[in-house]
Amino acid sequence: MTRPPSARLVALLIGFSAIACAGPMFAQTTIAMSGLQTDPAAPIEVTSDTLSVSQSDQRAVFSSNVIITQGDLRISAETAEVSYDGASGQITELQLEGGVTLTTPTEAAESETAQYIIGTSHLTMMGNVLLTQGAMVVAGDTMLTDLRAGTAQMNGNVRSSFATGQ
Incomplete structure (x- = not known):
């Protein structure tokens, strides 16, 4: 005699199927990051x-042991290529490579490479991005951050873990 599957087993199978099928819907996540706000005019x-x-x-x-600071924002990497305006000497863009780590008093993120466009306050982290914000951890392929607005968007293979408070 064959026993029918239990309701709990059926519910679990349906749940796992829904998660597996919904993968592309979770390929992008927008995150509020007030700790990553910075003044683009800050030195x-x-x-x-x-x-x-x-x-x-x-x-x-x-190169070697690069540390960049702007207000509370701290970025470290193996190398940083800096583009600057020849007339004013102002930095316009940073290209970072090798173990890029970004920290603020409330967030930390790491990636393989990053690009920071100073005028627009856009920081793009690429390659195995991992963001820690308190007890929340989010990982993905790229993270697009607007440092002026304090927002970020994680794209590609997004995975997250949230504390439940228990």
Whole structure:
């Protein structure tokens, strides 16, 4: 005699099927990140072990133990290529590579590479992005952050974990 599947087993199978089929719907997540707000006019300080400057290309490459700060925002990486305006000397863009880590008093994120466009306050982290915000952890392929608005959007293979308070 064959026993029919229990209601609990059927519910679990339906739930897992719904999650598996809904995968693409969860490929993007928008996150409020008030701790990542920064003033784009705040001074940027860059330190490293080595600096190479090309005046003709208006680029500087900081390498080894790179640390960038702007207000409460701190970014570290192995290398940072800095583009700047030749006339004013103002930094316009940062290209970061190698163990990029971003920290604020309330958030931390890491990725393989990142691009920070100073004028628009847009920071894009790419490659195995992991964001920690209190007890919440979100991972994905890329994270697009608007540092002026304090918002971020995680894209591609998004996974998250939330504390339940229990």
